[in-house]
Amino acid sequence: MPMDGFTLHYLSNELHEALVGARVDKITQPEKDEILIAVRNHNENFSMLFSASAGCARAHVTHIKKNNPLEPPMMCMLLRKHLVGARVTDVRQIDCDRILEFEFEHYDEMGEKTTKTLVCEFMGKHSNIIFTACDGKIIDSVRHVTEQISSVRQVLPGLFYQRPPAHGKIPFLQVDTKLLAEKLFSAPPTLHKALCECISGLSTQTAREIAFRTLGSEDAVISGLSLDTLAEAITNVINEMLQEFRPNILYLPEEDTPCDAAAIEYRSRAYLKSNPQISLSTCLDEFFRARDSAERIKQKSATLHKVLKTNLDRTEKKLAIHEEALLNCERSEDYRIKGELLMANLYMIERGAKIVSVPNYYDENLTPMEIALDEKISPTANAQRYFKLYQKARSARKFAQEQKELALEELRYLEEQLLCLENCTEEAELAEIREELETQGYVRATRSRRQIKKLPPSSPLRFEAKSGTEIFVGKNNRQNDALTASAKPGYVWLHAKDMPGSHVIITRENPDAETIRYAAALAAKYSKGRDSSRVPVDYTLKKYVKKPSGSKPGFVIYTNQKTLYVEPVQ
Structure with a gap:
């Protein structure tokens, strides 16, 4: 969903109705760029999520629960000091742009009524959440912008807040046909690019929709057209779209995972399945649920991925030296x-x-x-x-x-860990991988062990064969070791042959051939050979699987195995 000025126009109206008069009860900061404010209004408790994440910047009502750090960040403590017990007095969009301001009213230490403002700027990698006093002075922000980062506009505690430059564009709520025609004269020939250059608050996606409704094509060009007539048609389309508030979640055909969300029905994307929602917040909450989690995992695993790749390259060089010797x-x-x-x-x-x-x-x-x-x-x-x-x-x-x-041996271990990192979908799994790498000496322990253990242990993947038999697949070495150790001696154990992969357990003695083949296809999918069309998978009874004393996590030796060649599960 484009968090452009057009979408924020609808969102600000929705949040104004939901939040004005609400009392702030609790404030948490689950991520360094994400704040949750629990409020009560209209006899209902709910939370507001404010995110400045580069790929998922947004603000909306949410019902998703998140784990919080043991020690709240400084920004969180400042917000608690000033806003717990405060009332929301206004929610407004600034100049049809990608900025929302949330105004709070509370009593200070002297017992005098005062206001504070939470400014949310949704600008991609430059997104920010800025907390200001009644005089506009910055108290703190999620991201500090120094002079080295931007010589035009700094965002630091103690400075006065300045809004981003407007660039002389026309606000989409105040489009003047004559002025638009003048700007189109010197704009790019492609209509959607011209719209982005002339009108503030439009994302490329929204501009493409306006072009589609105006000229019948997202990539329509304006060469040879009457600019006065075109400007009038564009104005009519924008006014039409402003009356079409229909929040919906979009899906690709034959897919169940949301691919996008929108505040209106995009006619240019009629090929997508649409699922109408009661509010824009519901759309955002549902759409970003999986996307935000995946984005967070990707961000947090980037450092570990770099560490593993560095050690992998170093180990490969060592191996080459020893082979030459x-x-x-x-x-x-x-x-x-x-x-x-x-x-x-x-x-x-x-x-x-x-x-x-x-x-x-x-x-x-x-x-x-x-x-x-x-x-x-x-x-x-x-x-x-x-x-x-x-x-x-x-x-x-x-x-x-x-x-x-x-x-x-180290090469096999590092490749195994890279695969575990790719399979990682939960923060608990990521924490377990990091803890293991700290134990093995690849990563310096910088966090409290208590904080890692606060997360509940991750669980292996569970599948069910056509026979009804449960099949479990480990996603990291902790899960692999636990799965194999707890399996009964007569259960079938599977692993991709001679390559990094997951431990797979069929929780039944003497399973039928179809169940074994399905489990082998799962072992192939969760292995380094997942992109191959034919993967060798070994299987044997668990009683023939041994873990050598002192071996690295996830490492086992096995005997009496048979090999199947299978295509990975899609």
Whole structure:
């Protein structure tokens, strides 16, 4: 949904009716850029959500509950100090733009009535929530904008709040046909781009709808048209749209997940399924429920993803070094043979010689072998030198082999964690992955363990086969270990063969072939091979699955397995 001035026009009217007169009961800040204010009005309790998230900036009534940090951020404490017990006196949109102001009235420490304002700017990555005093001075904001960030407009505590520059556009509620025609004369030839340049408060999506209703195409051009006639038609379309408040959620055909929400019915998007709602807040709450959660997970997992990729690249380089060392160590036998041949032919080697040719007793044809010598030492010392090189190469080979195996194990673990991160859909799962990486030493522990444990443990995915048998799929190593450890010995355990993937458990002994195949397809879907059309999946009884002592989380060894080749579940 475009949170443009057009949508905010409807939203401000809706929130004005719902909030004016409401009493503030509670304030929380579940995210650094998100504030929840619980209020009571019209004998009803509800919450207002204010978000300055780059991809999900919005303000609306919500019924979604969220976990809060153990210690409230400074912005939250300031809002509690000034607004708990206050009354909402006004909700207004500023100049048809992407700005909403929420005005509160309360009594200060001196017992005098005063006002405070919460300014919400919905401007993509520059979105902000700014708390100001009655004189317009900024008390605090979700995002501080310094002079280094913007030389035009700073947002810092103690400064006076300044609204973003207007750019000389026409407010869509006050479109003057003559002025619009003049602006269209120097505007881009594509109508929707011209509208965005001439009229304030229009997103590209809304401008495309106006173009569609005016000229029958979202990409219509204005070249060769009468600008006066066009401006009049545009004005009529805008006035028509302003009378069509029909909040609805949009879905792609054959899909159940919302793809968008709108304040009106977009005729240019008639191919989408529409589900009318009673309010714009209901639309926003429903649409952003899944999208916001996914966006938050993506933001919070970005640091972990970077850590894993950095360690993965480092481990791959280590592996290449150890493999090269092993190749170099293949000459160790050559050193031993040269040492033995020198010892067997000491009598024919002159001291000070730089090279000697001796019969190679290890060759069937006794082909002579040339051996380089150090002329500064005796023939015996030269033989001993080759034996030392042999011993050194053997030791180096053993060390390189051990390090290669460790690097391979770490590589498997890191790839497994990357897959877990991709499968992550809940904050509890993300917290568990982070805690594991902290324990393994990949991430520095910067948060309180108590805060991590406050989140309830995440649960594995549950599926049901046609036979009615339950199948569980782990989404991270904690879930994988717990699933495998709690499974009965006769249950079937599955895992994608030779690649990172989830542990899958069929909770039944002797399941039918169709159930096993379905579980294998699930194991393929939740593995690194999910994009392949044919994935090998091993399955065996749980009693044949063992976790070595001291091994990394999620790691097991198994025997007596069979392999199925399946297509991942779509």
